[in-house]
Amino acid sequence: PSSSCVKELADSQVQSSKTAALKPSMLVGFWRQQMLDWSYLVMDSFGIDREVVAVSFNLLDRYVAEEMKSPIKITREDFQLFSMTSLFIGVKLLESFPRKLTANALVDMSRGFYASEDIVHTEKEILKTLGFYLNPTTTIGFCRLYWDMFPASSSSSSPFPSFG
Amino acid sequence: MENYRIMKQLGQGVWSRTYMGQQKDTDQLVAMKKFKANSCDEGVDFKALREIKLLSYLQHEHIIRLVDSFATPDMAVVLVYEYAHTSLDQILRNRDIPLSSPDIKQHIRMLLLAMDACHEKQILHRELNPENMFYLEDGTMKLRGFDLARMHDGKPNTLLSPQAFALWYKPPEVLMRSQHYSFSADMWSVGCIFAELMLRRPFLMGQFTELSQLDKIFKVFGTPNESNWPDYAILPLAWHSTVPVPPVAAVSLDGIFTAAPNDAISLLKSILVLDPSNRLTASQALRHPYFSNEPPPTPKGNLILSSPPPEAN
Numbered sequence: 001p002s003s004s005c006v007k008e009l010a011d012s013q014v015q016s017s018k019t020a021a022l023k024p025s026m027l028v029g030f031w032r033q034q035m036l037d038w039s040y041l042v043m044d045s046f047g048i049d050r051e052v053v054a055v056s057f058n059l060l061d062r063y064v065a066e067e068m069k070s071p072i073k074i075t076r077e078d079f080q081l082f083s084m085t086s087l088f089i090g091v092k093l094l095e096s097f098p099r100k101l102t103a104n105a106l107v108d109m110s111r112g113f114y115a116s117e118d119i120v121h122t123e124k125e126i127l128k129t130l131g132f133y134l135n136p137t138t139t140i141g142f143c144r145l146y147w148d149m150f151p152a153s154s155s156s157s158s159p160f161p162s163f164g
Numbered sequence: 165m166e167n168y169r170i171m172k173q174l175g176q177g178v179w180s181r182t183y184m185g186q187q188k189d190t191d192q193l194v195a196m197k198k199f200k201a202n203s204c205d206e207g208v209d210f211k212a213l214r215e216i217k218l219l220s221y222l223q224h225e226h227i228i229r230l231v232d233s234f235a236t237p238d239m240a241v242v243l244v245y246e247y248a249h250t251s252l253d254q255i256l257r258n259r260d261i262p263l264s265s266p267d268i269k270q271h272i273r274m275l276l277l278a279m280d281a282c283h284e285k286q287i288l289h290r291e292l293n294p295e296n297m298f299y300l301e302d303g304t305m306k307l308r309g310f311d312l313a314r315m316h317d318g319k320p321n322t323l324l325s326p327q328a329f330a331l332w333y334k335p336p337e338v339l340m341r342s343q344h345y346s347f348s349a350d351m352w353s354v355g356c357i358f359a360e361l362m363l364r365r366p367f368l369m370g371q372f373t374e375l376s377q378l379d380k381i382f383k384v385f386g387t388p389n390e391s392n393w394p395d396y397a398i399l400p401l402a403w404h405s406t407v408p409v410p411p412v413a414a415v416s417l418d419g420i421f422t423a424a425p426n427d428a429i430s431l432l433k434s435i436l437v438l439d440p441s442n443r444l445t446a447s448q449a450l451r452h453p454y455f456s457n458e459p460p461p462t463p464k465g466n467l468i469l470s471s472p473p474p475e476a477n
Binding site: 096098099102124127128132134 | 220
């Protein structure tokens with residue numbers, strides 16, 4: 001399923017040459033949008049819940065915010081590695097069968113640009129930087145909580161049928 | 165790792181080892197669980213990540229506190245918990261520790277409070293048993309063992325593994341391979357622990373196999389039918405010969421728990437129900453008259469947690 005994801009990732013790399021004139025903060029925003037689109041594509045083709053993307057990008061944003069405090073500039077390649085690794089962590093946190101998206105699958109999608117050791121190393125860096133705080137609120141999570149506050153008049157009206 | 169002194173190994177699991185340790189700065193005792201580094205390239209063990217995530221979300225008086233977590237240079241993740249001195253399993257097995265009715269009331273109350281906190285936050289524990297109920301020196305029960313726990317948001321396509329739960333505490337719907345069980349599954353285990361506190365031995369002791377466990381359950385609660393469990397027929401194993409023929413009728417729990425007060429039996433009967441949708445929830449159970457009736461629960465500081473030291477003569 002990953003062939004289209006590989007192509008998409010390569011295309012976004014080509015496009016990035018047009019953005020050379022952007023300011024660093026805008027650049028990160030541009031990369032973020034590209035990786036977000038790509039992440040949804042990956043989740044859909046691997047049959048993984050899209051909520052994983054919401055969680056992963058929360059981790060990514062917090063990590064990148066910390067990284068941007070350092071004088072060393074984040075490159076496009078760094079950003080791509082950070083976002084792929086965040087996705088890797090998000091899948092482990094939420095997916096019932098985390099082996100659906102392995103480090104090796106991510107390596108394949110980068111056409112071998114990164115090694116699985118890069119992902120495993122970055123995972124540890126992200127976890128450490130975030131102090132192992134891994135519970136972001138997501139939009140859908142908020143909606144579920146909010147929904148629960150409605151009086152349960154009839155179970156058939158619930159968008160989440162219960163199976164007892 | 166450099167902040168802790170390891171004192172001794174406490175246990176070993178399939179994925180992890182547990183150690184007793186001491187924080188170097190404060191001399192505080194801690195329990196440390198080290199997840200084995202994965203030999204494959206998959207980085208940090210996802211079970212460790214989930215446990216960290218759940219425990220930091222679930223901060224509660226009766227749930228074990230995660231003091232710290234970190235990764236070692238060789239990719240192993242270490243979870244550091246507050247140190248608990250004993251478990252309900254050790255208390256039940258130590259015949260020198262008396263367990264009065266007010267004591268039992270306090271033990272089950274603390275378990276229900278922990279359960280209510282989990283379920284309110286949409287977390288299924290899935291491995292409740294006396295070995296996962298730990299006690300601090302001041303008598304506070306701390307629930308542990310969140311390796312198998314997971315968030316359960318009631319999404320219709322979420323499948324849950326029937327591999328969870330220890331055999332004697334495994335609810336009938338999970339034994340019949342339901343993949344859509346819910347918080348009521350944990351409540352079955354709570355009921356089994358309540359029964360065990362009163363009997364001072366495990367209540368439903370199946371012999372190694374899930375079939376034998378189901379058989380034990382049906383011998384006490386009767387075989388499932390249209391009236392006591394209307395939905396049982398849609399469970400995956402209902403089509404196989406798991407349900408004994410001819411049908412068995414339920415036995416009265418009053419005959420088994422002869423020493424227990426009536427209000428305790430009444431609560432037990434409302435928790436241990438075959439049909440998951442008819443079991444009390446943790447918050448309903450806490451409002452049961454059993455907890456407001458006399459005698460009040462023993463103050464937790466007065467619970468006896470270990471055998472008295474031998475008299476010096």
